Amino acid sequence: MNDDETSTNNQPNGRDTRTLCIMIYGETLYGMLAQTMSMCQVGLDGWQLDDEIGWGLSTWAAKRMRVLQWCPNAQRILKGQIGTNATLLYVTIETNVHNPRYKHPRNPRHRGSELASPWGCSEDRCLYIQANTLVKRHSFGISREWEYRPAHARTCKNGEGCELVGPSQRAILVALQEDSIEQRDGSFPILKITGDNERITLEAQPWRRGTNFATISHVWSQGLGNESKNKIQTCQLRMIRKYLKDVFKSEEDQFFWLDTLAIPSKSTTDTRKAARKAAISRIHHVFSKASHCIIIDRYMLETGNADEDCRTTAASLLTSAWIRRLWTLQEAFVSKTLHLAMRDDSGDPSDSHRKVMALDDMWGDDSEGRAFFTSVNILMKRKLAQSMMRKEEAADYRSRPQQHRNTAVLVANAWRATRYRTIDRPKDETLVLATLLNIPIPSSHVDFGEVDDVYLERLMVEFWTSISRESPSGMAIPSGLIFLPGRRLSSTGFGWAPATWMSQQEETYPFPLGKMNYSTTLHERGLQVQYPGFILHASFDRLSSIVSGRRKDPTFHFSVDRDLYEWYSVDVADAGGHIPGSSMPRVIDQEDIAEDQLSQKLQRNSLSNPKLAIILSRSRPVEVPGEIGLLVEIQEISNIIEKDQNTTGDTTVPKRQATGNNEFVSNLSSERDEDVIYCRIVRRVIVSRLSLNSASNLLPPSGNSPNESLGNSRTPLHDSLVSKRYSNFARAELLAVALDDSQRWVVDGYPQSAHLPKTEKERTMQENIKRTGRKVKKTGTKIKEGTLKFFQMGEKGV
Numbered sequence: 001m002n003d004d005e006t007s008t009n010n011q012p013n014g015r016d017t018r019t020l021c022i023m024i025y026g027e028t029l030y031g032m033l034a035q036t037m038s039m040c041q042v043g044l045d046g047w048q049l050d051d052e053i054g055w056g057l058s059t060w061a062a063k064r065m066r067v068l069q070w071c072p073n074a075q076r077i078l079k080g081q082i083g084t085n086a087t088l089l090y091v092t093i094e095t096n097v098h099n100p101r102y103k104h105p106r107n108p109r110h111r112g113s114e115l116a117s118p119w120g121c122s123e124d125r126c127l128y129i130q131a132n133t134l135v136k137r138h139s140f141g142i143s144r145e146w147e148y149r150p151a152h153a154r155t156c157k158n159g160e161g162c163e164l165v166g167p168s169q170r171a172i173l174v175a176l177q178e179d180s181i182e183q184r185d186g187s188f189p190i191l192k193i194t195g196d197n198e199r200i201t202l203e204a205q206p207w208r209r210g211t212n213f214a215t216i217s218h219v220w221s222q223g224l225g226n227e228s229k230n231k232i233q234t235c236q237l238r239m240i241r242k243y244l245k246d247v248f249k250s251e252e253d254q255f256f257w258l259d260t261l262a263i264p265s266k267s268t269t270d271t272r273k274a275a276r277k278a279a280i281s282r283i284h285h286v287f288s289k290a291s292h293c294i295i296i297d298r299y300m301l302e303t304g305n306a307d308e309d310c311r312t313t314a315a316s317l318l319t320s321a322w323i324r325r326l327w328t329l330q331e332a333f334v335s336k337t338l339h340l341a342m343r344d345d346s347g348d349p350s351d352s353h354r355k356v357m358a359l360d361d362m363w364g365d366d367s368e369g370r371a372f373f374t375s376v377n378i379l380m381k382r383k384l385a386q387s388m389m390r391k392e393e394a395a396d397y398r399s400r401p402q403q404h405r406n407t408a409v410l411v412a413n414a415w416r417a418t419r420y421r422t423i424d425r426p427k428d429e430t431l432v433l434a435t436l437l438n439i440p441i442p443s444s445h446v447d448f449g450e451v452d453d454v455y456l457e458r459l460m461v462e463f464w465t466s467i468s469r470e471s472p473s474g475m476a477i478p479s480g481l482i483f484l485p486g487r488r489l490s491s492t493g494f495g496w497a498p499a500t501w502m503s504q505q506e507e508t509y510p511f512p513l514g515k516m517n518y519s520t521t522l523h524e525r526g527l528q529v530q531y532p533g534f535i536l537h538a539s540f541d542r543l544s545s546i547v548s549g550r551r552k553d554p555t556f557h558f559s560v561d562r563d564l565y566e567w568y569s570v571d572v573a574d575a576g577g578h579i580p581g582s583s584m585p586r587v588i589d590q591e592d593i594a595e596d597q598l599s600q601k602l603q604r605n606s607l608s609n610p611k612l613a614i615i616l617s618r619s620r621p622v623e624v625p626g627e628i629g630l631l632v633e634i635q636e637i638s639n640i641i642e643k644d645q646n647t648t649g650d651t652t653v654p655k656r657q658a659t660g661n662n663e664f665v666s667n668l669s670s671e672r673d674e675d676v677i678y679c680r681i682v683r684r685v686i687v688s689r690l691s692l693n694s695a696s697n698l699l700p701p702s703g704n705s706p707n708e709s710l711g712n713s714r715t716p717l718h719d720s721l722v723s724k725r726y727s728n729f730a731r732a733e734l735l736a737v738a739l740d741d742s743q744r745w746v747v748d749g750y751p752q753s754a755h756l757p758k759t760e761k762e763r764t765m766q767e768n769i770k771r772t773g774r775k776v777k778k779t780g781t782k783i784k785e786g787t788l789k790f791f792q793m794g795e796k797g798v
Helices: 014-039 059-067 072-082 086-094 169-176 234-248 270-281 283-289 298-303 310-318 327-334 371-387 392-399 407-418 426-437 453-470 479-483 540-547 589-604 661-669 692-696 716-732 760-772 785-796
Strands: 134-139 142-148 189-194 201-206 213-218 255-257 292-296 338-343 354-358 521-523 526-530 533-538 556-559 567-572 611-616 627-638 676-689 734-739 744-748
Touching (some): 014 086, 072 371, 086 310, 086 371, 169 201, 189 234, 213 234, 213 283, 234 292, 234 338, 234 354, 270 426, 283 327, 371 407, 407 453, 426 453, 479 526, 479 627, 611 676
Parallel strands (some): 213 292
Antiparallel strands (some): 134 142, 338 354, 556 567, 567 676
């Protein structure tokens, strides 16, 4: 092996570099193909890249970032957001080698504060970009707790001549109370900076239709907030005044809106509480009416350069503190135009040498005719737009009337944009999501005290219920949510729903979240979706191995046709962490609970063993890389759907329930189009279609040839092929029945705690078991003889 094939100190080696070059070359050709097809208005199904994922994460990039000693959090975000495209990640790395956002000092001190501690960055948090303005609160000479303190602008010299300035509180309350407190599109205050820079004052008045104003989008933890008063430092107001004049291209003072000043601070009085709730519920309305939105990120002000190329600016913004915060997502999504505050290339750090840049205008063609950079620019623009929900379909959504909106598309885009964002108070997550999607905010979501996990789950259940009620039937919840990674809710009927949107995890191929082929409905017992799938029929031993497979033998195989030609392989998803090169632990507690409950059922009664199935994200999964699916336990089969959570009247009773294998098969063979399968998620799986060659060599025959017992007289070659397929089937002890693409499933999870609600049927069954204590002896460990003879007949007809 050559020297350039080996790697020392984890440096990229020659093989890594050559592989990267091939990947970039391939992605560039695909990019040129896509551009050519678009220009010529030609569509060739099957020749486009799936979701612009590229050729995958390169080993070169992973090693290069580690060698550069980049922040673990920055590495994870880049791998997750653009890591599947080798070209984008390469360009990002090489244009940011010396960028302090990625490689920042290990032991800096917060400027202007008493906090002095090393940056303890991890994969899921970067303390450098947070730039928290926290100081120790002292009492009688003893350090007590951390206290938020409004920060000065970076250009402010030791706070000289600065003081906290705010608008009249009465003017703020009057503006909010002009309309009903419950009105989400009601009145709100706008502000204007008056006086000279030495004696700044603030005026507040209600917004009137036709009045132009700008909103300020910022990261609260970077010092532009105030937890106790509606005031900020005068140096910050001077900076905002300059940005407003730049954006409006006028020397006159302009109106603006800033949450710190326009949302009443926390209070114990009922009047201020009601006004605060109204102000928060109208954030969506405020940003939608603003002419401009100015993004202020402390890091971008210090290190971002307005003269940099668009790729460098976009890469920096993708990992900035501003784009990592959950509160700022709705501000980016709703706003008409976005402007980024940056410094210019003069080297002068003063306010006079800072300017704002319209994000839509920074994508000028600097590629000089080079196909490589043209392709990179297009992809980077799309990635940034996805992170801010500013894609074309999002703009189309904003322009539609409420009754004609496809909320499921918005929810899918929102999940993709929130997965790498963070929030300081987990209890605010549903509050932010509610304002983002512009749905009513229950009082329980605003200004409550400390809460536990059970209360947080209740908030998320209320949130999903509100989405379902506020949107047109079937157009509210994307069906692909059931395939997402991460922890799910535990409440009955909501086991399909993510417990948090900030999972820091990626979708899995073929990315079903964005594909809405059928509508969904929220029922009392779960989410109704329509997907293809397989019903699994297994011997007792095989069933036991599948149930405990995640911990022991995670892979199993099966055939779905009588001639044993079509075979599939199933493996556990997330076995090594969802994102390549990540050490983040996968969520296993819910899978453990599912497996434990299924194991208990197997030990208790083998005459009615658990019935398993696989929900596919699309029909006929590909061989490589495999496609995401769900292994589920079937609770029952019915041809009448139970009552929708949003309807009234008596709950419909299912016509039949699957109890034994014979009835189970007959239920699916008759009126299949009307069958509804009620199921619970066991675990996420990767399903791959096996090639004919792989299936033939799946399980080599051992011992006597199975076709000897059949008494066949065939050619040696034919005997060999038949023998292998038969041996594979006999050893698999498993067969599957394929279901239609439009098969209806009502999906739920397993309750994880005794205090969580259960259905009446579950409670009755549990009480009967406790009362009788009846256990049935286990019988039968092989596939039924009749089923095996069916497949033998198929072999004879080959």
